[in-house]
Amino acid sequence: MPTFHSFRLEAVILRHSDLGEADRLLVLFSAQRGKLRAIAKGVRKIPSRKAGHLEPLTRVILLLAEGRELPLVTQAETLEAYLPLRNDLEKLGQASYVIELIDRFLPEDQLPQPQLYALLTQTLERIACACDAWAALRFFDLRLLDGLGFRPRLFECVGCGAALRPQDQYFSFPAGGALCPKCGQEASGATPLSLNALKYLRYFQRASWEQVAAVQPSPAARREVEAFLHGYWSYLLERELNAPRILRQIQPGP
Numbered sequence: 001m002p003t004f005h006s007f008r009l010e011a012v013i014l015r016h017s018d019l020g021e022a023d024r025l026l027v028l029f030s031a032q033r034g035k036l037r038a039i040a041k042g043v044r045k046i047p048s049r050k051a052g053h054l055e056p057l058t059r060v061i062l063l064l065a066e067g068r069e070l071p072l073v074t075q076a077e078t079l080e081a082y083l084p085l086r087n088d089l090e091k092l093g094q095a096s097y098v099i100e101l102i103d104r105f106l107p108e109d110q111l112p113q114p115q116l117y118a119l120l121t122q123t124l125e126r127i128a129c130a131c132d133a134w135a136a137l138r139f140f141d142l143r144l145l146d147g148l149g150f151r152p153r154l155f156e157c158v159g160c161g162a163a164l165r166p167q168d169q170y171f172s173f174p175a176g177g178a179l180c181p182k183c184g185q186e187a188s189g190a191t192p193l194s195l196n197a198l199k200y201l202r203y204f205q206r207a208s209w210e211q212v213a214a215v216q217p218s219p220a221a222r223r224e225v226e227a228f229l230h231g232y233w234s235y236l237l238e239r240e241l242n243a244p245r246i247l248r249q250i251q252p253g254p
C-alpha cells in the first residue's frame with residue numbers, strides 16, 4: 001500500500017540521462033503535473049525490472065515517492081511503447097520533433113496539462129499509425145501554439161487592423177500575426193506568406209483532426225506551411241530546433 005508520500009502518474013518519457021553509477025534522471029510529461037523530473041534508482045544495473053519501462057518515447061504508469069529533491073520511481077508499467085516509431089527512422093524523427101517542442105516550451109511548474117497531454121499522446125499515435133504524419137504534425141503545431149498562448153493571428157493585419165484580402169500576405173513573428181502587403185513591405189524582417197499557405201494555416205487552426213487529415217495539400221504547399229511553422233517555433237525559441245534539421249536529412253527530397 002502506498003504511503004501518503006507516494007503518487008501515481010501517467011506520463012510520456014521525454015528523455016533521460018545518466019545519474020551517478022546506476023541511476024537515471026527522467027524528464028516526464030504528464031496530465032496531472034505537466035512536465036516534471038524524477039529519478040529511477042538502480043535501473044542501469046542489470047537486471048532491472050524497471051529499466052525496460054523507462055525508455056524515452058514510452059507512455060507509462062509510474063508509482064513515485066516524494067524524494068528529498070526529486071520524486072523517485074518505485075514502480076513502472078508500460079502502457080504504450082510506440083514500436084512503429086522506433087522501427088522507422090522518419091517516424092522517429094517526427095516523434096522527436098513533437099517531444100522536443102513539448103520539452104522546450106513547457107516549464108516544470110507542476111500544473112495539470114490534460115489537454116496538452118492528450119495532444120501529445122494522440123499525435124504520437126497518429127505518427128505511429130499509417131496516418132498522414134505531416135498532417136498530424138501540423139495539427140500538433142497549431143494546437144500547441146494555442147495551448148502556449150502563441151495562437152497566430154491570421155484574419156486581420158496586425159499592423160493596421162484591416163481585414164486581410166484574398167492575396168499573398170506577410171507574417172510578423174514578433175507580432176504573432178499576419179501583415180497586409182503594405183504593412184509587410186514596410187516592416188523589416190516580415191516573412192512572406194502566400195494566400196494558399198495562409199488558407200491552410202487558418203483551416204488547420206479551426207478544423208478537427210478528422211478534417212485536417214482529409215486535406216491533401218500539394219508538396220509545395222506542405223513545404224511552405226512547414227517552413228513557416230518551423231520558422232515561427234525557432235523565433236519563439238530564439239534558437240533553431242534540432243528536430244527539423246534532422247528531419248530534413250532523413251526525408252527524401254521533393
Ligand SMILES: [Zn+2]
Nearest residue numbers: 157160180183
Ligand atoms: Zn496592414
